[in-house]
Amino acid sequence: MDLDQRIAVSSDALFQEVEGEAVILDLAQSQYFGLDEVGTRIWQLLQTHGTARAVIDQMLEEFDSSRSASRPTWRRCWRRCWRRWRRAGS
Numbered sequence: 001m002d003l004d005q006r007i008a009v010s011s012d013a014l015f016q017e018v019e020g021e022a023v024i025l026d027l028a029q030s031q032y033f034g035l036d037e038v039g040t041r042i043w044q045l046l047q048t049h050g051t052a053r054a055v056i057d058q059m060l061e062e063f064d065s066s067r068s069a070s071r072p073t074w075r076r077c078w079r080r081c082w083r084r085w086r087r088a089g090s
Contacts, residue, residue: 003053007046015043038063042077 009015012028022040024033035043041062045055 003056004051006050007052008050009046 010028012026014025014027016023016025017040020037020040022035022043024035024043026032038059042055042059045058049055049058
């Protein structure tokens with residue numbers, strides 16, 4: 001996955017924040033997913049910045065984490081999110 005590729009969230013994924021955490025409802029699959037504070041922040045940044053690289057850079061700054069130590073975790077997260085919620089043709 002290209003970290004600089006623009007990411008558009010599928011219209012089938014509905015997001016609702018509740019007290020700092022969030023729920024995503026996948027209408028196409030009739031599933032819901034709970035996000036903790038970190039997951040919620042990633043989702044918010046994705047909506048604002050639109051690329052994985054920009055989100056990762058911001059998260060590393062906010063959480064004072066090194067890129068090399070965090071890279072494998074971030075890549076796994078992005079691969080899962082990308083497969084599940086990307087908009088067709090994105």
